Amino acid sequence: MVRLALVVAEFNYDITSLMLQKAIEHARFLGAEVTYVVKVPGVYDIPMVLKDVVAKSDVDAVATLGAVIQGATKHDELVAQQAARKILDIAVExxxxxxxxxxxxxxxxxxxxxxxxxxxxxxxxxxxxLARRKKLLKDAKYSGATVYVE
Structure with a gap:
């Protein structure tokens, strides 16, 4: 069973609270266990807690949830792009x-x-x-025939 953490932004919580409900429902449907729900003030703050969350031994993967709403300036672009970039950087690291x-x-x-x-x-x-396939890939062994990890 995949042990999943959810990191959810509180900013625009009328939207992200619904996302959290749907995420928990879908995790159950997929047979995953939600081990942590971590709330942060906004999308820009998500990367601040990710290393702590993924360091938990009972977390195999993390899904981030948030909503960046367009305003009168390009602030939404800055927030979304920087958060996405840092989230990917941390995942790879x-x-x-x-x-x-x-x-x-x-x-x-x-x-x-x-x-x-x-x-x-x-x-x-x-x-x-991804969590399931990373485990399959780790356990896979090539023996002369193509190994499919799916």
Missing amino acids: VDKPITLGIIGHGANRMQALERVEEYARRAVEAAVK
Whole structure:
């Protein structure tokens, strides 16, 4: 069973609270166990806790959840791009799956609400699949025939 942590931004919590509910439901559907739900103030803050979360021995993967809503300036672009870049950097550094379930940039509130379920489910599904496949790959051994890890 994959042990999954969810890191969720509180900013735009009317949206991210729904994402959290959908993520937990989908994790159960996939047979994964949610071991931690860690809330942070905003999307930009997600990378600050990731190393601590993935260091837990009872976490195989992490799904990040957040919503960056378009405003009058390009601040949403900055927040979304920097958070996404750092999340990927940390995932590669620690060699554990950390997936991106962040709506935006460029989304308005209505678009974000329409994408709640899709983004939450995709982030959880990718985290669970990656965790399972990394384990399969670690245990796989080539013996003259192509090894498929799927």
